[in-house]
Ligand SMILES: Cc1cc2nc3c(=O)[nH]c(=O)nc-3n(C[C@H](O)[C@H](O)[C@H](O)COP(=O)(O)OP(=O)(O)OC[C@H]3O[C@@H](n4cnc5c(N)ncnc54)[C@H](O)[C@@H]3O)c2cc1C
């Protein structure tokens with residue numbers, strides 16, 4: 001397992017975390033290269049179904065990050081995201097998704113060092129957890145069954 | 151069929167030092183739908199842009215991915231280049247290979263692989279982009295300046311002089327800010343009031359400026375060119391139109407024991423007061439917290455003595471609704487006070503004061519009429535110690551940054567002291583002397599060489615009292631960390647400059663970013679020091695970080711130019727990245743079921759109702775419709791809509807899905 005390189009997808013908002021990650025770059029702070037960023041205008045835009053699709057397609061870990069509470073560029077997008085997230089978490093739990101594989105964090109445009117930290121901590125954790133195969137297998141099996149039933 | 155062009159930039163060596171750009175270009179070139187893939191040293195340069203334009207024409211590209219720095223840096227540059235070559239600018243995307251890859255990872259295979267993946271996400275995305283037309287919105291040509299210190303004053307005057315209207319909001323009873331408290335200013339030692347007061351008066355008299363003092367921002371809605379602002383004008387308990395500013399009330403008010411904020415607590419003021427003699431506007435306000443009438447229901451002496459009957463005890467706060475096109479934030483800073491320095495005995499010993507208190511003491515109009523006298527017994531101190539970096543550059547205290555102004559004002563203080571107390575001894579404890587600036591180092595040299603101020607390089611560990619004297623213990627690091635002990639009559643702390651109270655609250659109302667110290671954040675540390683991340687909101691002065699007057703004024707003029715540029719247009723073009731509710735032919739019209747849950751989450755009230763009628767004119771379906779002039783493209787409605795009827799241009803469901811799949815799937 002030593003050469004396991006986790007695939008971590010980060011869903012971030014444009015105004016805080018994306019800008020924060022830019023600052024990590026401008027400040028030349030190094031972090032694990034396993035993470036890849038998908039930019040959204042706001043965490044309010046993130047449809048959490050996409051997280052499930054990412055896991056089903058081989059993501060080992062996911063980071064969701066946006067502006068701190070009260071700091072959302074659009075006032076309340078992160079607040080609505082959080083409300084939806086609380087409900088969605090229950091669904092994910094129910095479906096047997098390992099919640100250790102999702103990091104939810106707030107990183108502001110001025111927190112370049114914090115972004116590196118969030119990434120490194122997540123990647124270390126996912127490295128310990130190993131590749132995420134169980135959910136993928138589960139999905140593939142149910143797809144096969146569906147095909148059979150048809 | 152899509153024909154995508156990919157342009158990999160080396161950014162000098164910024165990208166190519168850790169990413170194998172040749173390999174990226176080659177791998178990407180083999181992808182389906184990629185018609186052209188190349189690399190170049192500087193894509194943003196003139197030849198780089200020409201290369202892109204030529205390729206668009208030559209290879210008949212339908213989409214472009216520039217793989218270079220952050221889109222927050224150069225997206226407008228490359229979109230413009232594409233438009234010049236006849237390609238709709240919204241068919242151009244950027245892959246962030248610099249900030250998100252080459253600068254943050256080591257040189258190796260994985261880094262190059264990550265670069266390839268990042269480019270692939272954008273290739274997949276751009277295939278699904280559509281040609282969009284910018285949205286035009288009108289501009290309200292009135293600016294709002296928040297804070298009336300020197301920075302706000304400069305910004306307001308500069309904007310007003312371009313012929314545009316300005317509203318200035320100051321929360322205290324007078325404009326002037328910290329500069330009005332200063333005695334003389336470095337590096338020229340000219341009197342602060344003398345250069346400031348004329349500016350304050352100019353603000354009050356300028357035909358284009360409306361000044362609201364004792365007022366605060368209640369809420370801000372809208373967006374660049376079209377902000378809707380609510381202002382709370384706190385009740386001054388006074389009819390300003392009738393008051394002549396004679397000041398009789400302030401002399402008769404029986405409540406006289408309120409610490410005077412302007413004098414940094416070194417004097418007292420009444421409950422009805424004008425903060426300082428040169429205040430603008432020169433009208434009193436009643437401090438409700440301390441007024442006997444408001445506390446006990448009895449007194450009203452000011453009402454009795456007022457010759458014009460201007461006092462209004464029942465005056466309510468007033469809420470004003472303003473339409474604003476651009477905002478300049480100039481709310482300044484504060485300094486750390488009292489209990490922050492137990493090791494220096496501040497707060498415990500009367501003869502330890504902070505820098506602003508020294509300024510008041512040195513001011514001719516101050517509590518000691520410009521004489522340096524110790525607070526405890528009014529004696530002139532014969533030995534005085536100035537401690538620089540009190541709190542600053544001290545991560546243990548949570549303030550890792552340099553407050554920038556203290557080295558200079560400490561030299562000024564020592565000099566002013568020597569000019570007033572010729573036989574006295576002035577000592578300065580310092581860590582480094584930071585005196586970058588025109589004539590600044592010369593100024594410090596003068597303090598040392600001409601005024602014989604004793605500079606000791608080292609930190610002070612403690613200050614304590616013995617026999618009515620203050621004992622200052624520290625080390626001299628230039629003498630091999632030798633301990634030094636100075637018996638002083640008075641100690642002045644150059645305490646750290648910090649963000650103003652309420653800065654975080656204001657930032658949240660404005661939706662602008664701020665740092666961990668609550669200073670307002672600029673859009674780019676080097677190239678956009680005046681802008682914030684929120685379009686139409688600019689920064690001036692010490693609200694961004696502690697800075698001196700010349701810096702505050704330059705930045706204020708910078709922000710004024712930004713506002714003027716914005717106001718030079720009648721219509722603004724905005725990115726058309728807005729939400730749309732789908733439409734189909736009747737009888738479906740739309741998959742929207744008309745629940746209007748989206749309406750309740752939209753922060754901009756951009757979602758309207760559209761009714762569809764049949765031939766008889768009967769309403770057969772009511773569905774949601776986005777007002778594209780108001781929508782800011784946050785996408786909250788998109789994620790919320792259960793029937794998946796809304797999508798966001800530029801971040802559509804298909805696009806983000808394609809991006810995620812590009813990262814995870816083999817190619
Ligand atoms: C001890 C000392 C000595 C100094 N000596 C010098 C010197 O010799 N030379 C020099 O160049 N510089 C000197 N400075 C620095 C100088 O004071 C600053 O550069 C200058 O005051 C910055 O101006 P500003 O307008 O940005 O902020 P400020 O002067 O702090 O003004 C901000 C204004 O905004 C108002 N405000 C705050 N929050 C709100 C809000 N939410 N809504 C509405 N209004 C608000 C405040 O009431 C205030 O009027 C000194 C500073 C100190 C502490």
Ligand code: SF4
Nearest residue numbers: 742743745746748791
């Ligand atoms: S767009 Fe969606 S959320 Fe809005 S009213 Fe229609 S169905 Fe409801």
Ligand code: SF4
Nearest residue numbers: 752781782784785787
């Ligand atoms: S994307 Fe939707 S919620 Fe956001 S501003 Fe536009 S209409 Fe409102």
Ligand code: FES
Nearest residue numbers: 013042066067072
């Ligand atoms: S913009 Fe960052 S969470 Fe809304």
